[in-house]
Amino acid sequence: MGNISHSFHYFVAIKFQVKLMKTTTYELKVQGFHIDRYGHVNNGRYLEYLEMARWDYIEKIMDPKIAEEKGWNFIVVEINIRYRTPAMFQDMLRIETHMQEPGNVKVQAIQKIYRVTDNKLIANAKVSFVFTSRTTHSPLRIIGDLKEYTLKSQ
Amino acid sequence: MGNISHSFHYFVAIKFQVKLMKTTTYELKVQGFHIDRYGHVNNGRYLEYLEMARWDYIEKIMDPKIAEEKGWNFIVVEINIRYRTPAMFQDMLRIETHMQEPGNVKVQAIQKIYRVTDNKLIANAKVSFVFTSRTTHSPLRIIGDLKEYTLKSQ
Amino acid sequence: MGNISHSFHYFVAIKFQVKLMKTTTYELKVQGFHIDRYGHVNNGRYLEYLEMARWDYIEKIMDPKIAEEKGWNFIVVEINIRYRTPAMFQDMLRIETHMQEPGNVKVQAIQKIYRVTDNKLIANAKVSFVFTSRTTHSPLRIIGDLKEYTLKSQ
Amino acid sequence: MGNISHSFHYFVAIKFQVKLMKTTTYELKVQGFHIDRYGHVNNGRYLEYLEMARWDYIEKIMDPKIAEEKGWNFIVVEINIRYRTPAMFQDMLRIETHMQEPGNVKVQAIQKIYRVTDNKLIANAKVSFVFTSRTTHSPLRIIGDLKEYTLKSQ
Structure with missing residues (x-):
């Protein structure tokens, strides 16, 4: 019985975390010039897609004007991307973006x-x-x- | 007879002009990500090719450091491009570049x-x-x- | 008095022409990776903007599925572009596209x-x-x- | 004394490993259109640099014609990239590429x-x-x- 009650609380905790996480969605359409010689979107173009979606996130959640006024540049230091299914010409894509809790110097x-x-x-x-x-x-x-600014994402 | 002699001089003049024109050649290889869904180089990528060749020209003939020191930016105001034959994956391309005589504000x-x-x-x-x-x-x-600088191309 | 009546008819004729021309508008936002070292949109990126707007036109007015079924490829043979005012980071741009009356082999x-x-x-x-x-x-x-297809743009 | 002899052999082993690994170097120059609004090379462009260097590797070490004849496509499934120092306009870059021992389905x-x-x-x-x-x-x-083909990289 104790176990059942415990897992119930655990479930609630997960739900909370999901609610608190701010996620944006950004849509775009695959263009003919995104396609490479293999007939699918080239691996490099995805980084443009991701950057478009992150700026959209920054506009909706974090306010780019504040960063501009403070003189804070957003500089990418690492990207890990896994390609699962090829995207094709004229596919509509939806990009979901959220931020992890900020570290001492990095945000993911x-x-x-x-x-x-x-x-x-x-x-x-x-x-x-x-x-x-x-x-x-x-x-x-x-x-x-800056801490306050990054916590807008949480 | 006077006429014959005249056209001979004219011919010499044309030959001179051709000799004096400074032309650079720049080579590059077509990459897989330059190819679009039609299997040939996308029309937009050619403008990157042309820009690479123009900077190569500026380095070889005009010296980019001078423009940097003087605070002169090279700003494109018009492009006319005709696509004659499609370029394909791994084609080696050679770009020949020269400049027309500078005008009052434009160079072509x-x-x-x-x-x-x-x-x-x-x-x-x-x-x-x-x-x-x-x-x-x-x-x-x-x-x-600036006139002196642009005349380096002639 | 005859003159006034004449110019009235002329005005009507112009209005007709405008009505018959099908124009689409396509909007996009300038991204950070469209900007080059001069701080404005690079000349080559505009060709991507134009291509996005043309496909949008083809979808709205001409139906890309018909061209696909018929095996007709849209191949660019010439571009003339004039750059008037630099576009900057996060500018919202609107592209208006229409087609000239089709020629024997070309459409503009x-x-x-x-x-x-x-x-x-x-x-x-x-x-x-x-x-x-x-x-x-x-x-x-x-x-x-194919004539019938291109006349959808008129 | 036994220890000294042991570390000597270890050193030899490392030297061997280095010799056996085939590495190619590819050079390119940073172009003005690779630069983004922060004045350095945009994160997405590096994936183009890497792809250029991998094809150069494939040409020099593995022979792309064989893959073409066999109908084998090289498809990227994951990229992990760490950005250490920003590259700037007209920097000459050198890319060193080698391959890990092939797995059952993946090569890194x-x-x-x-x-x-x-x-x-x-x-x-x-x-x-x-x-x-x-x-x-x-x-x-x-x-x-295919195993034989990938082992050309070793």
């Missing part, structure tokens, strides 16, 4: 690309970025007002 | 893209550009030291 | 790119294309069902 | 991008790919003649 975006027609997973990626100072180009510790 | 680059294996003309383009001031972003009249 | 698309906020003209272009056979890769004469 | 390319002038590491990447059949689009087990 989790991005999933789905084909709209059948919700098939096309690719998924983890994109780590830091904030650098526009003047010094050095990475900034995520404290104070 | 003449660029031809050939396939190396058979010298077939792939595309030809006229690219007009102006010089703008890095600080004011206004187009500059081609006079004085 | 007229495309204008405006900045949405102030209707400033960013660039305008004429893009000539032909139809080639998917099997023979030869250009097709615009007659019969 | 190890790629490092250096700035030529000071050998600074710009980015490093692991790129996993599989071979798919051109006709069925299914991944192929790396056995038989």
